[in-house]
Amino acid sequence: MQPSAAASDPAPATALAPQYDERLTAPRSWWLMAALVGVSGALIMLPLGTLPMLGGLILAGALAAMAVSSYGSARIRVVAGSLVAGDARIPVSALGEPEVLDAEEARAWRTHKADTRAFMLLRGYVPEAVRVEVVDPADPTPYLYLSSRDPKALAAALTAVRGREQA
Structure with a gap:
């Protein structure tokens, strides 16, 4: 029995591995x-x-x-060219540049700067967040607000996946 091409090629396995995973x-x-x-x-x-x-x-x-x-079971993942946040799944190609928000700026985006059409996966016990514009003209959601304990790593993962897809 010969090994299949998929088994010997490591690229599909790395494409499906999460670039970022946070619970x-x-x-x-x-x-x-x-x-x-x-x-x-x-x-x-x-x-x-x-x-x-x-x-x-x-x-x-x-x-x-x-x-x-x-x-407490909310999960944020960047996997297979998509951002999966809670129940939402959006291709990274439909997202703009991620913006890392410190505690004060995150609070502002949760309160007086918030847009009612935005998708917000927020947890009050997580002070920092990432805000990502949605650039898909067919999507009425203006941006995603994602609470994160490591917002820099999430933003870096999104930027890396966008860079690979645009290349």
Whole structure:
């Protein structure tokens, strides 16, 4: 059996490997609050007995943990010539130059400079962000606002992929 051309050619594997991958996980303090919600569920059920108290602890704790986990599962990736941010996927060729925002500038773009048509993947516990103009004339979205713990690396990955596609 001979190896296929795809198996011997490393280019397709590197094209599909993510150039940038970040998960915006919730901070530890939020997990502590989820545990305290579980304790409060137990205290609410305490007058009804031990078994309902344990049920309240498990149910309230599980619901709070699911809420924290789902909110903290946002992911930003640059993979296969596309930017994948949360549920959105856009080709890097439809994006302009990325702009790295420090904490103060990011806050301004989240508040008084924000456009209601923009796609915003923001997390309040992540102070820095990247803003990228959408240059596709068919797309009504003016820009993407992406909270990032490493905005320089995200901007560098977007710039590198754009440079490869334009070359």
